[in-house]
Amino acid sequence: xxxxxxxxxxxxxxLKTSVLASGxxxxxxxxxxACKPEAKMxxxxxxxxxxxxxxxxxxxxEGFVTIFSPNxxxxxxxxxxxxxxxxxxxxxxxxxxTVAQADLDTKNFKRQVAGGSQSIRSSWSVLREAxxxxxxxxxQAAANKWQVDISTLKVANGIIxxxxxxxxxxxxxxxxxxxLEVPEKVTLKELKDFTIIGKDAVNVDLxxxxxxxxxxxxxxxxxxxxxxxxxxxxxxxQELVSFDATAAKKVTGVIDVITIGEKVRDFKKSGEKNWSFxxxxxxxxxxxxxxxxxxxxGKKAIKAKWKTITALESTEKHEEVLNGILNDTKGKVRREDxxxxxxxxNADKVIEKTYSxxxxxxxxxxxxxxxxxxTKEKVHLVxxxxxxxxxxxxxxxxxGFAQDKIHLEMTRMGGGFGRxxxxxxxxxxxxxxxxxxxxxxxxxxxxxxxxxxIYRPSTKYKISAALKDGKVLGYHLKExxxxxxxxxxxxxxxxxxxxxxxxxxxxxxxxxVTTGAWRAPYTNFLAFAEQTFFDELATELNTDPIQLxxxxxxxxDSKKDKRIQYSGKRTKDVxxxxxxxxxxxxxxxxxxxGFAAYYSHNxxxxxxxxxxxxxxxxxxxxxxxxxxxxxxVNPTGAKNQVEGGVLDGIGHAMYANxxxxxxxxxxKNFDTYRLIRMNExxxxxxxxxxxxxxxxxxxxxxxxxxGGAVANAINAALGKRLxxxxxxxxxxxQTILG
Amino acid sequence: MPNYTLNVNGQQRQVTVDExxxxxxxxxxxxxLVGTKFGCGIAQCGACxxxxxxxxxxxxxMQVSILDGTxxxxxxxxxxxxxxxxxxxxxxxxxxxxxxxxxxxxxxxSAFLAENKNPTEEEIRNAxxxxxxxxxxxxxxxxxxxLASKNL
Ligand code: FES
Ligand code: FES
Numbered sequence: 001x002x003x004x005x006x007x008x009x010x011x012x013x014x015l016k017t018s019v020l021a022s023g024x025x026x027x028x029x030x031x032x033x034a035c036k037p038e039a040k041m042x043x044x045x046x047x048x049x050x051x052x053x054x055x056x057x058x059x060x061x062e063g064f065v066t067i068f069s070p071n072x073x074x075x076x077x078x079x080x081x082x083x084x085x086x087x088x089x090x091x092x093x094x095x096x097x098t099v100a101q102a103d104l105d106t107k108n109f110k111r112q113v114a115g116g117s118q119s120i121r122s123s124w125s126v127l128r129e130a131x132x133x134x135x136x137x138x139x140q141a142a143a144n145k146w147q148v149d150i151s152t153l154k155v156a157n158g159i160i161x162x163x164x165x166x167x168x169x170x171x172x173x174x175x176x177x178x179x180l181e182v183p184e185k186v187t188l189k190e191l192k193d194f195t196i197i198g199k200d201a202v203n204v205d206l207x208x209x210x211x212x213x214x215x216x217x218x219x220x221x222x223x224x225x226x227x228x229x230x231x232x233x234x235x236x237x238q239e240l241v242s243f244d245a246t247a248a249k250k251v252t253g254v255i256d257v258i259t260i261g262e263k264v265r266d267f268k269k270s271g272e273k274n275w276s277f278x279x280x281x282x283x284x285x286x287x288x289x290x291x292x293x294x295x296x297x298g299k300k301a302i303k304a305k306w307k308t309i310t311a312l313e314s315t316e317k318h319e320e321v322l323n324g325i326l327n328d329t330k331g332k333v334r335r336e337d338x339x340x341x342x343x344x345x346n347a348d349k350v351i352e353k354t355y356s357x358x359x360x361x362x363x364x365x366x367x368x369x370x371x372x373x374x375t376k377e378k379v380h381l382v383x384x385x386x387x388x389x390x391x392x393x394x395x396x397x398x399x400g401f402a403q404d405k406i407h408l409e410m411t412r413m414g415g416g417f418g419r420x421x422x423x424x425x426x427x428x429x430x431x432x433x434x435x436x437x438x439x440x441x442x443x444x445x446x447x448x449x450x451x452x453x454i455y456r457p458s459t460k461y462k463i464s465a466a467l468k469d470g471k472v473l474g475y476h477l478k479e480x481x482x483x484x485x486x487x488x489x490x491x492x493x494x495x496x497x498x499x500x501x502x503x504x505x506x507x508x509x510x511x512x513v514t515t516g517a518w519r520a521p522y523t524n525f526l527a528f529a530e531q532t533f534f535d536e537l538a539t540e541l542n543t544d545p546i547q548l549x550x551x552x553x554x555x556x557d558s559k560k561d562k563r564i565q566y567s568g569k570r571t572k573d574v575x576x577x578x579x580x581x582x583x584x585x586x587x588x589x590x591x592x593x594g595f596a597a598y599y600s601h602n603x604x605x606x607x608x609x610x611x612x613x614x615x616x617x618x619x620x621x622x623x624x625x626x627x628x629x630x631x632x633v634n635p636t637g638a639k640n641q642v643e644g645g646v647l648d649g650i651g652h653a654m655y656a657n658x659x660x661x662x663x664x665x666x667x668k669n670f671d672t673y674r675l676i677r678m679n680e681x682x683x684x685x686x687x688x689x690x691x692x693x694x695x696x697x698x699x700x701x702x703x704x705x706x707g708g709a710v711a712n713a714i715n716a717a718l719g720k721r722l723x724x725x726x727x728x729x730x731x732x733x734q735t736i737l738g
Numbered sequence: 739m740p741n742y743t744l745n746v747n748g749q750q751r752q753v754t755v756d757e758x759x760x761x762x763x764x765x766x767x768x769x770x771l772v773g774t775k776f777g778c779g780i781a782q783c784g785a786c787x788x789x790x791x792x793x794x795x796x797x798x799x800m801q802v803s804i805l806d807g808t809x810x811x812x813x814x815x816x817x818x819x820x821x822x823x824x825x826x827x828x829x830x831x832x833x834x835x836x837x838x839x840x841x842x843x844x845x846x847x848s849a850f851l852a853e854n855k856n857p858t859e860e861e862i863r864n865a866x867x868x869x870x871x872x873x874x875x876x877x878x879x880x881x882x883x884x885l886a887s888k889n890l
Binding site for chain 2: 077200202203205206207209210211212213214215216218219221227252253291292293294296297363364365366367412413414415416417445446636637640641643644647648651669670671675676677678679681683684
């Protein structure tokens with residue numbers, strides 16, 4: 001059944017209550033199914049099992065509230081912010097709420113994904129309604145007890161009060177409430193009455209983190225568990241021929257050396273497809289050991305022979321093909337307004353620039369790992385994964401298990417950045433567990449992660465502008481990328497609609513190097529290219545860079561173009577806020593500023609970077625950020641996300657170099673691969689635009705404008721434009737701060 | 739396999755492991771102290787930082803066989819109640835994002851502050867620069883170290 005109209009959608013279909021054996025009340029709901037009108041609904045709602053839901057509110061007879069957060073936590077704070085939304089509508093005191101991670105528990109209509117900064121946006125209404133529904137049922141139970149009308153009751157902090165001043169706690173009425181019909185209509189709070197949303201709430205796992213308690217996949221242990229390391233082809237395009245495990249088997253603690261790969265090939269042959277499945281067909285050598293160290297040493301001792309199946313690629317090759325796409329091919333047109341060719345023919349002046357970005361590994365601080373135990377009857381999986389549903393689905397198909405035989409527990413994740421959207425390590429460990437019929441944990445080293453990754457692909461942009469009579473009349477953006485191209489919506493980001501003759505086209509090269517989403521896919525580099533290009537245009541037009549953006553945005557909101565993704569007003573709001581807070585143009589001598597603004601993942605962001613020059617090198621002092629993400633659910637968490645996004649953006653733009661030679665990544669660990677460190681980080685000041693609009697994501701949007709703001713500041717200071725990342729390479733200097 | 743007696747968090751612990759086993763894996767796999775994290779294995783990221791006789795060291799590069807007679811402190815033993823001033827400062831400032839690097843950050847910061855009670859901003863930034871935070875929670879780490887220095 002497909003539901004198209006919101007009206008068809010009754011609360012009863014996504015919410016269910018029951019009395020707990022322990023006496024409390026359990027409210028289950030399916031938060032993403034509920035907010036997706038096209039989602040398949042269960043056929044028989046009455047017979048649903050509680051396992052069919054992915055989010056729960058539990059209220060005990062003592063009045064304690066436990067909220068099982070449905071979304072995997074990768075560090076973006078949803079495990080705190082989502083329960084805050086429920087607690088707000090439920091009207092309980094935040095300090096009385098416990099938050100736990102809900103596991104993925106079978107049945108096929110569930111969906112738990114952390115990625116794309118969409119978590120909060122897509123679940124805002126559902127979480128509010130779930131909380132409000134529970135509250136209304138509890139109030140109804142109290143009204144029945146007192147035999148008064150529900151409208152005469154008041155609630156605060158989980159205590160219901162009637163006109164006589166009598167009180168009942170939620171715990172006193174849970175039993176009765178659980179038996180009531182789920183109401184069809186509930187009233188949501190007025191935004192002005194919010195007491196939890198908009199107030200700082202610290203990370204719910206905070207104390208466990210600072211005391212070193214087990215939380216992450218790498219920390220998980222089970223009785224009888226063994227450890228596995230996987231030797232994969234050293235170059236993209238190679239496969240295993242043979243191996244000698246004599247030395248490996250002599251390492252103390254090594255139990256066995258096996259191969260995997262057959263199940264991957266079977267899955268591929270079956271024609272089954274899943275976007276999170278990204279594995280090569282090669283056999284891989286697996287060392288099974290009693291402990292991690294033996295597994296690592298054993299792997300080093302394997303002598304393997306590899307053969308080349310498809311051409312081994314290099315960074316030089318990618319440079320060549322991407323330049324070829326930019327200069328010699330017709331791309332796929334993603335958007336075209338007016339007559340771009342004519343605008344360029346009639347221009348007073350044409351500016352054309354090309355921007356380049358390297359491959360990037362994700363480098364989550366916690367290396368990829370996963371636990372599996374597969375017996376004849378069932379599958380138990382535990383670990384950090386952003387896409388539990390897809391992972392369980394593929395494992396079910398690979399090993400012939402129905403979804404209700406698969407139990408997947410999610411751990412806290414030591415970073416995601418897009419890497420844990422792909423389940424390669426889950427499928428590998430499942431094949432190992434299936435083969436050895438023992439509980440096993442796959443462990444990757446940093447070298448494994450960096451050299452057999454799923455990379456942000458190298459991308460190039462060529463941007464041209466046609467200037468006439470001091471105005472930008474034509475704009476042409478061409479993207480050349482590897483294994484994929486910008487999402488369709490990106491062609492309708494700024495400056496779409498602001499320039500009368502406008503064209504975006506894309507071209508692609510298929511590579512055997514695995515690539516995938518990386519924090520703020522495409523926009524993580526596109527924003528730099530565009531925002532430095534506009535800075536250059538401002539210089540060319542003799543205009544203040546901020547004023548140039550504001551002029552271009554002048555009439556955008558009056559255009560009736562539904563495809564346009566961003567709001568002119570909201571873009572202007574963040575620009576004006578950052579101009580004021582960042583003291584644009586009013587800083588002390590010796591400080592140079594750069595500006596950038598970008599809309600991505602439904603959030604508008606503007607940034608100003610302040611730098612100074614020390615010993616001829618740029619030192620980034622401060623970044624001021626203005627953000628419009630609608631209602632800010634948890635200010636401390638939101639700021640943390642934005643600060644991190646900005647510094648991540650700067651770090652990768654400045655330092656992150658990566659390359660391939662003969663199919664092999666040439667960077668393997670943090671001795672050569674450079675991540676930003678504390679003494680290189682500027683202060684980040686974050687300001688939010690205050691409004692009453694639906695909250696939008698924060699995990700990604702802070703990142704895209706950061707590189708552009710810094711590059712523009714470097715130009716202001718040194719008169720040197722940057723066209724490629726990392727900047728330090730472009731600046732031909734090896735260190736910034738020594 | 740040889741036998742070793744280690745003094746970890748004030749307790750004598752026996753382990754039977756290969757002599758080249760890094761302390762990191764002894765702690766994590768043998769002693770169930772998983773608060774100390776694995777990040778790079780080559781002394782570059784600081785995720786595995788512990789105190790050896792009060793000094794911040796990288797446990798991924800420290801062979802178990804050389805630790806005889808030393809006092810090892812891990813994040814689990816930094817305080818008995820989880821209320822070391824550095825841990826408290828971390829909670830007040832709400833430092834972590836993913837949190838994975840934070841045990842190492844706290845161990846580096848606590849050893850540093852034990853030596854330098856009143857550090858300047860620059861000293862903090864230099865002392866902490868060996869610890870990578872991939873989530874780049876650096877602004878808050880810096881603030882928390884400053885706050886902890888006031889409360890020590
Ligand atoms: S794991 Fe020891 S320094 Fe990175
Ligand atoms: S908080 Fe994620 S690595 Fe530091």
